[in-house]
Amino acid sequence: MATTVVRKPASFRLRVDLLERLKLKAAKENRTLNNYVESVLLSIVYDEPNEVTKAAIMETKSGKNPNKVYDSVDELLNDLD
Numbered sequence: 001m002a003t004t005v006v007r008k009p010a011s012f013r014l015r016v017d018l019l020e021r022l023k024l025k026a027a028k029e030n031r032t033l034n035n036y037v038e039s040v041l042l043s044i045v046y047d048e049p050n051e052v053t054k055a056a057i058m059e060t061k062s063g064k065n066p067n068k069v070y071d072s073v074d075e076l077l078n079d080l081d
Contacts, residue, residue, distance in 0.1 A: 014022075026036035049057065070076040 026033045
């Protein structure tokens, strides 16, 4: 089943050096500037980690075992449980 994505024209004023950099990156990927910029924006707007990743981020930020050195794999696996 095909779905149609409605697009609306928009105009932005960008720094010249930024625009040139975007054009180069788009050309390297053999894509149009519009397609490249749209995909970059989509990845920024819709890139949200899943629940497992969010939990890992929170655990890292909490400082749990920040500098612990393990003497064995078993010890590491016990801490992971």
